[in-house]
Amino acid sequence: MSQTDGRISMPEGYLKELKRSEERKAEILKYLQEYFPDQAKIIFEAGCGHGHWLTSYAMENLKQNCLGIDLIAGRVDKANKKKEKRNLDNLHFLKAELGEFLEVLPKEITFEAVVFLFPDPWPKARHHKKRMIQSSLLEKLASRMEKDGLFYFRTDDRSYFDWTVEHLNQSKFWKIREEADWLHEEVTYFQNLMEGYFSVVGEVQ
Numbered sequence: 001m002s003q004t005d006g007r008i009s010m011p012e013g014y015l016k017e018l019k020r021s022e023e024r025k026a027e028i029l030k031y032l033q034e035y036f037p038d039q040a041k042i043i044f045e046a047g048c049g050h051g052h053w054l055t056s057y058a059m060e061n062l063k064q065n066c067l068g069i070d071l072i073a074g075r076v077d078k079a080n081k082k083k084e085k086r087n088l089d090n091l092h093f094l095k096a097e098l099g100e101f102l103e104v105l106p107k108e109i110t111f112e113a114v115v116f117l118f119p120d121p122w123p124k125a126r127h128h129k130k131r132m133i134q135s136s137l138l139e140k141l142a143s144r145m146e147k148d149g150l151f152y153f154r155t156d157d158r159s160y161f162d163w164t165v166e167h168l169n170q171s172k173f174w175k176i177r178e179e180a181d182w183l184h185e186e187v188t189y190f191q192n193l194m195e196g197y198f199s200v201v202g203e204v205q
Contacts (some may be wrong), residue, residue, distance in 0.1 A: 004014065004147045005056055007159060008036075009080075010152035016110050021100060024097070024100055025100050025103060025104045026104075028094065028096050028100065028101055028104050028192070029104040029106075031066055031092075031094055031095070032104070032105065032106060032109065033106070035067065035092055036067075036092075036106075036109055037067045038108050038148075039108050040063040040065050040109045040110075041065065041109075041110055041111075041112050041146055042064075042066060042067050042109060042110070042111060042112065042114065043057065043061075043064055043065070043066045043067070043111075043112060043113050043115070043183075044066075044067050044068075044069075044070075044113070044114050045066075045067070045068040045114075045115045045116075045117070046068075046069060046098050046114065046115070046116055046119070046132065047053065047069070047071075047098075047116060047117070047118075047119050047132070048068025048069060048070050048076075048079055048093060049117070049162075050075050050078045050079055050082075051068060051069060051079025051082050051083065051093055051185060052080070052082075053073075053079070053115070053117055053184070053186045054066055054068045054079075054081070054091065054093075054115075054176075055079070055082045055083060055086065055088070055091060056186035057184040057186065058088050058090055058091035059086060059088065060092055060184070062088075063090065064090060064112075065090055065092075066090055066091045066092065066188070067091075067092045067094065068092070068093050068094070069093070069094050069095070069096040069098065069101055069117060070095065070144075071095070071096075071097055071134055072095075073095050076093050077094045078139075079093040080093050083170065085181050089126070091202060098132065098137070101140075102144070105109070106143065109144075109147050110144055110149075111138075111141070111144050111145050111146065111149055112145075112146050112149055112150075113149060113150045113151075113152060113183055114145070114149070114150075114151050114152065114157075115152045115153075115183065116132065116151075116152065116154070117154050117191070118154060118156060118191065118194070118197070119131070119155065119157060119160075121133045121157035121159065121160040122159075122160075123157060123159060124187065125155065128163070131160065131163065133160075133163065133164045133167055134167070135167055135170070137163075137170060138151075138168070138171045138174055139171070139173055141204075142171075142173035142204050142205075143173075144193070145204040147201070147204075148203060148204065149204045150177065150180070150183070150201055150202065150203055150204075151168075151174065151201065151202035151203070151204070152182065152183050152199070153200050154182075154197055154198070154199045154200075155197060155198055156194040156195070156196065156198070157202070158198060158199045161198035161200065164200060165200055168200065168202045170197055172205070173204060173205055174202040174203065174204060174205060175202065175203055175205055176201070176202055176203075177201045177202060177203045179190060182199060182201070184189065
């Protein structure tokens with residue numbers, strides 16, 4: 001950042017990334033407006049991977065709108081092939097970054113449930129700020145939830161599980177729902193690689 005004649009000049013690289021971000025958000029919004037009805041209530045999976053879990057859920061709940069996002073285009077392509085093969089009109093997969101997605105999500109679209117399956121644990125302490133589960137995210141999610149909407153989190157990393165439980169307990173927007181059933185059981189590619197895992201369910205307040 002530099003200053004010329006009293007004006008602040010932003011680095012060219014920053015401006016280019018800002019423009020790309022705005023273009024990505026415009027594409028996300030265009031998709032949501034085209035494929036989701038007004039007042040849509042959805043099951044939302046952040047980091048859907050190849051779409052195994054959400055596809056299985058959508059097949060058993062054909063009247064439920066389902067949406068999964070992921071940052072990796074190849075994963076989203078594979079997920080969409082699953083959707084197309086099964087002709088699931090209630091299922092959608094979209095390449096998107098979570099923060100950008102939430103920023104442009106129309107207020108008429110609300111979450112009945114939000115699911116995080118085996119997100120990157122960023123195990124080193126200096127990387128914990130990169131974890132998806134943060135106080136600010138929990139607040140944003142809570143503002144988009146249906147009344148009594150549920151938050152489902154599963155990880156094979158005990159540290160990340162404890163981190164998420166702590167953040168839920170500290171949040172004024174959520175409470176842990178003890179003994180809650182998992183929304184839908186379907187063994188995913190990543191879950192197959194795990195020896196064990198930990199799950200927690202939160203309910204919006």
